[in-house]
Amino acid sequence: MGSDVERLVMGRYVVRRLGQLVVVVLGATMVLFACLFVLPGDPVGQIAGSDKARDPAVIEQLHKQYGLDKPLVVQYGSYVGKLAKGDLGQDYTQGRPVTEILAPKLLNTAKLAVVAIVFDVIIGIAAGVIAAMRRYSVWDITVTFSTTLAIGVPSIVLGMIMQWVFVIKLGWFPLISDGTFNSLILPAFTLAIIDAALVAQIARSTMLEVMGADYVKTAVAKGLSRPVVLLRHILRNSVIPVITYVGISFGALLGGAIITETIFNWDGIGLALVTAIQQNNNPIIVGVVTISVAVFVVLNLIVDLLYAALDPRIRLA
Amino acid sequence: MRGAKSAKWVAAAAIIALAATACGGGDDDASKDKGNGGSGKAGGTFRLGITEPVSIDPYNAQESEGILVTDNLFSGLYEPTADGQVVPVLAESKQVSADGKTWTFKIKAGTKFSNGEAVDAESFVRGWNRVAQKKAASDVAYHMAGIAGFEDVQSGKTDKMSGLSAPDATTLQVKLSAPDFEFDTKTTHTVFSPVPKVAGDAKNAAYNAAPIGNGPFKMDGKWEHNKKITLVRNDDYGLKKAKLDKVEISILNAANSANLEYQGFQSGQFDWARMPTPQLKPAKAKYEPQGEWLELDTNGMNYLLPITDNGPLKSAKAREAVSYAIDRDAIIAGVFQGMQTKSTTILPPVFKDVYTKDLCTSCVKQDKAKAKALAKEAGLKPGTTIDIGYNTGAGHEEWVQAVAQQLEDVLGVKVKASGKPFAELLADQQKPGATGAYRFAWGADYPTPDNFLFPLLSTSSINKDDSGKVTGDNRGRYSNKKFDDLLSKARATKDLPARNELYKQAEKVAMDDVALIPLWNRTQLRLVNTKKFADVKMDFHEDPNLAELSLK
Numbered sequence: 001m002g003s004d005v006e007r008l009v010m011g012r013y014v015v016r017r018l019g020q021l022v023v024v025v026l027g028a029t030m031v032l033f034a035c036l037f038v039l040p041g042d043p044v045g046q047i048a049g050s051d052k053a054r055d056p057a058v059i060e061q062l063h064k065q066y067g068l069d070k071p072l073v074v075q076y077g078s079y080v081g082k083l084a085k086g087d088l089g090q091d092y093t094q095g096r097p098v099t100e101i102l103a104p105k106l107l108n109t110a111k112l113a114v115v116a117i118v119f120d121v122i123i124g125i126a127a128g129v130i131a132a133m134r135r136y137s138v139w140d141i142t143v144t145f146s147t148t149l150a151i152g153v154p155s156i157v158l159g160m161i162m163q164w165v166f167v168i169k170l171g172w173f174p175l176i177s178d179g180t181f182n183s184l185i186l187p188a189f190t191l192a193i194i195d196a197a198l199v200a201q202i203a204r205s206t207m208l209e210v211m212g213a214d215y216v217k218t219a220v221a222k223g224l225s226r227p228v229v230l231l232r233h234i235l236r237n238s239v240i241p242v243i244t245y246v247g248i249s250f251g252a253l254l255g256g257a258i259i260t261e262t263i264f265n266w267d268g269i270g271l272a273l274v275t276a277i278q279q280n281n282n283p284i285i286v287g288v289v290t291i292s293v294a295v296f297v298v299l300n301l302i303v304d305l306l307y308a309a310l311d312p313r314i315r316l317a
Numbered sequence: 318m319r320g321a322k323s324a325k326w327v328a329a330a331a332i333i334a335l336a337a338t339a340c341g342g343g344d345d346d347a348s349k350d351k352g353n354g355g356s357g358k359a360g361g362t363f364r365l366g367i368t369e370p371v372s373i374d375p376y377n378a379q380e381s382e383g384i385l386v387t388d389n390l391f392s393g394l395y396e397p398t399a400d401g402q403v404v405p406v407l408a409e410s411k412q413v414s415a416d417g418k419t420w421t422f423k424i425k426a427g428t429k430f431s432n433g434e435a436v437d438a439e440s441f442v443r444g445w446n447r448v449a450q451k452k453a454a455s456d457v458a459y460h461m462a463g464i465a466g467f468e469d470v471q472s473g474k475t476d477k478m479s480g481l482s483a484p485d486a487t488t489l490q491v492k493l494s495a496p497d498f499e500f501d502t503k504t505t506h507t508v509f510s511p512v513p514k515v516a517g518d519a520k521n522a523a524y525n526a527a528p529i530g531n532g533p534f535k536m537d538g539k540w541e542h543n544k545k546i547t548l549v550r551n552d553d554y555g556l557k558k559a560k561l562d563k564v565e566i567s568i569l570n571a572a573n574s575a576n577l578e579y580q581g582f583q584s585g586q587f588d589w590a591r592m593p594t595p596q597l598k599p600a601k602a603k604y605e606p607q608g609e610w611l612e613l614d615t616n617g618m619n620y621l622l623p624i625t626d627n628g629p630l631k632s633a634k635a636r637e638a639v640s641y642a643i644d645r646d647a648i649i650a651g652v653f654q655g656m657q658t659k660s661t662t663i664l665p666p667v668f669k670d671v672y673t674k675d676l677c678t679s680c681v682k683q684d685k686a687k688a689k690a691l692a693k694e695a696g697l698k699p700g701t702t703i704d705i706g707y708n709t710g711a712g713h714e715e716w717v718q719a720v721a722q723q724l725e726d727v728l729g730v731k732v733k734a735s736g737k738p739f740a741e742l743l744a745d746q747q748k749p750g751a752t753g754a755y756r757f758a759w760g761a762d763y764p765t766p767d768n769f770l771f772p773l774l775s776t777s778s779i780n781k782d783d784s785g786k787v788t789g790d791n792r793g794r795y796s797n798k799k800f801d802d803l804l805s806k807a808r809a810t811k812d813l814p815a816r817n818e819l820y821k822q823a824e825k826v827a828m829d830d831v832a833l834i835p836l837w838n839r840t841q842l843r844l845v846n847t848k849k850f851a852d853v854k855m856d857f858h859e860d861p862n863l864a865e866l867s868l869k
Contacts, residue, residue: 039741
């Protein structure tokens with residue numbers, strides 16, 4: 001009975017959040033459109049990557065083809081109209097559909113982010129547990145020191161050093177991704193490492209907090225073995241903040257992979273965005289941002305739902 | 318010392334290129350079947366990285382990367398050599414009418430596209446019309462602008478150029494709307510490739526991604542965007558067959574490509590690579606002794622582009638003062654680590670029939686006294702502001718700052734150097750009232766001095782629209798009747814040496830006016846795996862000569 005009411009509340013909540021998604025996406029595209037189209041310079045006025053201006057006849061034809069000869073409001077209107085049908089238009093350099101260009105890139109970025117999250121959680125929690133269990137030992141100091149270092153070192157430095165050592169010197173991994181899991185390891189590790197350091201620190205502090213709680217003392221006093229206390233009582237309770245953090249950071253990973261993707265030539269949406277900005281390839285820019293906004297909002301919704309599921313004290317309203 | 322060394326390199330490369338051309342022309346028949354002309358063995362896979370091309374279909378292939386692929390998938394009438402010559406490929410003979418308006422090409426009979434279709438005159442007509450059509454919106458269609466009926470096809474009135482005809486299978490007749498004795502040279506561009514019937518219209522996604530051509534290589538699978546392009550030898554090629562089995566082209570991201578290429582070469586994953594600028598010195602020290610370092614001044618130039626109809630550089634003397642005030646040697650040593658060669662001409666040294674070293678007297682050596690005297694004569698007073706525009710993110714910041722500093726020190730002027738994104742810089746150059754100078758680079762589409770002089774300096778290439786915006790490539794707005802007349806005369810001259818003489822005279826007129834301020838040549842540096850491959854050279858498009866190189 002109670003669960004029916006809960007389901008209803010939850011259903012309404014999800015619908016409302018998805019409604020917000022539409023508003024957020026519309027807002028984002030509107031702001032972007034305004035920004036991109038007040039920029040000086042004709043987006044199709046120049047041959048990509050050269051000093052040469054395009055032929056006026058070609059410019060005219062491209063303006064017509066991309067609807068750039070119409071007022072901005074009309075352009076935006078038709079963009080939103082197409083967006084509703086899942087069409088993100090055509091890009092300016094190759095004239096291919098933006099969805100066709102971005103779909104494989106989005107998949108690549110997602111792959112990278114998922115593997116990064118796995119590394120992130122494994123490394124972070126393991127380091128956090130070790131540090132907390134052996135508080136003030138050499139282990140703890142090592143973890144604290146290396147996590148602080150990892151947070152401080154920019155991923156471009158870490159990525160390039162790893163590339164030099166493991167690809168050029170040792171030859172363990174391919175330089176150019178060949179689609180195998182092997183080529184995913186270095187970029188995923190680079191992407192994961194900063195977050196893993198944060199996860200380790202969060203895990204360490206929450207574990208220390210939980211370890212001091214009465215029910216843990218009771219469990220120990222009952223004579224339970226160390227592994228059982230650790231897994232069943234300490235870890236389970238201290239993992240909730242970690243999961244929340246990881247969930248939120250997954251969204252950030254999707255968007256924040258630009259540097260990693262550039263170093264490792266990982267053909268994801270971060271890289272697409274950088275290239276598009278250099279080329280004034282507006283349809284790709286708007287497309288990437290629209291997709292990122294949508295993914296971010298959906299992920300946040302999932303995290304909120306998960307959070308409520310993990311901790312019954314939290315109510316969705 | 319460095320200068321002498323590079324000059325030697327260029328000379329050596331030129332001799333090698335000459336030798337290669339001589340071979341290519343001579344033993345076509347002998348090597349027809351085995352595809353094995355020289356000492357090199359057949360087989361092997363050549364691997365390199367490029368950035369994502371705009372197109373690999375001849376209708377819109379435009380930059381070095383796209384042309385690398387297209388040029389190996391298609392063979393046209395003529396092709397350019399690295400040292401600026403034009404050699405026949407499918408053309409057996411050419412004939413031009415006395416008025417320079419009708420060209421007749423005889424095409425080699427019996428060659429085929431890789432789908433078995435015959436390469437005849439009609440396939441050229443088909444290919445060229447396909448490019449010119451309005452809906453193609455091709456960036457390279459303008460190369461055909463001289464063909465009669467081009468305008469009507471561009472404007473969408475019809476889809477066939479009236480100037481093109483194929484009287485029989487091996488005869489291609491081209492009527493031009495104005496005399497052009499260099500039309501054969503223009504056909505070296507990949508846009509003039511023949512295409513088979515399956516090519517259809519220009520916007521044909523299936524063909525755009527896997528063009529079927531008549532070149533020494535063919536596609537293996539289709540273009541995997543941002544990932545790779547694989548070429549395999551075309552064993553049915555009707556001319557001299559390639560020796561390589563396969564070419565694996567990885568597509569790298571532009572933001573990090575030079576670095577990835579260099580790392581790929583070091584780790585043995587690429588056979589040809591560019592290098593990031595900071596790595597040039599160590600790379601040269603390591604690879605030059607091993608014979609894996611390739612250095613060539615190619616068909617391109619770097620200039621400071623002065624706005625000649627407005628602002629502080631309106632007078633030729635002021636421009637000469639600026640040129641004298643720049644210490645090119647210091648910048649090359651300091652900023653480019655000695656890896657560039659100073660230029661003293663408007664035309665690049667690869668055009669060796671017209672090249673006149675030190676034509677730009679103000680480029681040879683910095684001369685502060687002359688610079689000051691000329692500035693005074695020109696009324697370029699200390700304190701005057703000179704704007705210099707450049708595009709950001711392409712490694713120009715450092716040398717532009719050095720030039721600005723030198724101008725301020727020597728002339729006492731104030732230099733306002735402003736970096737902008739490319740599109741913005743272009744709009745800036747084009748707008749009415751532009752002033753000062755801009756960073757500028759140019760490369761020729763086909764090996765003729767005309768391809769520098771006409772677009773960059775002729776009055777008709779200013780081409781202002783109603784708002785006063787410059788839509789042509791002459792963004793310095795240089796206009797001199799004497800220059801225009803010499804250029805028209807050159808264009809109307811059938812005899813090549815006489816024509817080149819006129820081009821030289823025209824270049825001198827523009828140089829005397831300091832219409833462009835030459836800075837340095839386009840020096841291209843590559844690493845090449847010479848342990849595994851023989852006869853590897855850089856071609857006219859700065860790409861490896863895939864159809865000629867071989868396993869060692």
